[in-house]
Amino acid sequence: MLGPTVEDLREVNRHLQAALATLDPxxxxxxxxxxxxxxxxxxxxxxxxxxxxxxxxRNSDAAMQEEMRQYRCLLGCLAQLLPSVHARLRVEKTRLExxxxxxxxxxxxxxxxxxxx
Numbered sequence: 001m002l003g004p005t006v007e008d009l010r011e012v013n014r015h016l017q018a019a020l021a022t023l024d025p026x027x028x029x030x031x032x033x034x035x036x037x038x039x040x041x042x043x044x045x046x047x048x049x050x051x052x053x054x055x056x057x058r059n060s061d062a063a064m065q066e067e068m069r070q071y072r073c074l075l076g077c078l079a080q081l082l083p084s085v086h087a088r089l090r091v092e093k094t095r096l097e098x099x100x101x102x103x104x105x106x107x108x109x110x111x112x113x114x115x116x117x
Contacts, residue, residue, distance in 0.1 A: 006061065006063045009067040009071060012047050012051065013067060015040070016041065016044050016045075016048075016078070023078075025088075033085060
């Protein structure tokens with residue numbers, strides 16, 4: 001089996017960059033990421049972990065060094081974006097819980113009024 005290649009890490013970086021675009025509201029991203037978006041990011045991080053674990057500690061290949069630098073940069077962007085994503089998800093959860101409570105209250109009201117009629 002061949003070890004990790006520059007192209008493997010380059011592919012991970014491309015996928016992470018695309019995934020970050022789906023999270024960043026300043027880039028016109030949707031309001032909230034979906035489960036698949038977060039799963040794809042996790043999968044790419046695990047893939048990078050495997051690639052980097054197999055890479056020599058002191059890789060002298062300039063292309064690999066550049067891809068590793070790019071990966072670290074993308075991790076930094078991800079670390080900056082995730083707290084805001086988490087906050088947006090918590091707000092959405094609260095909104096959905098409130099809507100669910102209103103629906104239950106409306107259903108109870110309708111049931112009471114149906115019995116009156």
